Amino acid sequence: MKKQASIFSLKVWELASLIPRGRVTTYGIIARIAGGGGQAARSISSILDKSPNKVPWHRIVYSDGRVWTSNENKRERMRLYKKERIKIDENGKIENFKDILYDFSNLIKQ
């Protein structure tokens, strides 16, 4: 018996999978579009971590253009970024952050 995933989680996973290659988005944007509250971004991380499907979480970054810098998987992530032509400086910040930022505005269709 598997536990049912919440609507919010499903949307988060779907949105994450919709991020084009070579583009990035932020936790806040996903949280907002997924229907969560303003600060729902705080739970995005754990949701992605528990996703049954593979999620390109390396394309999800902080609102200031910084990426999650940790010790072990760092090299692996950096390789993914490099593979997608996403440039990151020494401080772990995306160089053309505003240019490659994907805010799903083309899907919202206001």
Next chain:
DNA sequence: TGCATGACCAGAC
């Protein structure tokens, strides 16, 4: 049902 946790964010200074 209640409490602790997290790969966050916006505002202040």
Next chain:
DNA sequence: CGTCTGGCCATGC
């Protein structure tokens, strides 16, 4: 522009 603080949200046990 760099650093610090408070807060709100969904999950899991």
